[in-house]
Amino acid sequence: MPELRRGVRLAVDVGTVRIGVARCDAGGILATPVRTVSRKGPEEGLTELAELVREHEPIEVIVGLPRSLHGGEGSAAEAVRAYSGRLSRAIDPVPVRLVDERLTTVSAHQALHAAGRSSRKHRSVVDQVAAVMILQAALDSERNSGRPPGAPLDAHTGTADPETEEDRR
Structure with missing residues (x-):
């Protein structure tokens, strides 16, 4: 069985x-919610995310890339790519990786509903639950393949290598 790299990930x-934020332990066993960051704050939440990176000292930050069911990218993915580029520059040298996150928010809503939380109370935690799902899927992918998940984002250009990204879907 392939080995998982050691280290905390956000x-x-x-x-x-x-923006929902989750983290895992250094062994990459369990993803847990951290907090929800408002995009209305300084730099659309980038300041708070950079503080979380300093606090948790992750080996990388995983960003969920919303793709369509057919694997294509629309305006939401374009906006996440742009935000991820800004995040990458704000937390450099900590690497940022983009991973496919189809339907995680829908799954998070379903999980919260199944747990008995009313829809009105979902808003405060649904983004955290989605971040946990993104991280757990990334950890599982790495554990199964032996390769880091998704595609690395270049901190200077804010783009991912399309060949690497295509290989890791």
Whole structure:
């Protein structure tokens, strides 16, 4: 069985209003929610995310890239790519990786509903739950393949290598 790299990882679920943040332990066993960051704050939440990176000292930050069910990218993915480029520059030298996150927010809503939380109370935690799902999927992918998940983002250009990204879907 392939080995997982050791080290804490942070994951973010970037929304238009809020950003869910999750982390895992250094062994990469368990993803847990950290907090929800508002995009209304300084630099659309980048300042708070950079503080979380300093606090948790992750080996990388995983960003969920919203793709369509067919694997294509629309305006939401374009916005996440742009935000991820800014995040990458704000936390450099900590690497940022983009991973496919199809339907994680829908799954997070379903999980919260199944747990008995009312829809009105979902807003405060749904982004965190989605970030946990993104991170757990990334950890599982690495554990199964022996390769880091998704595609690395270049901190200077804010772009991912399309060949690497295509290989890791």
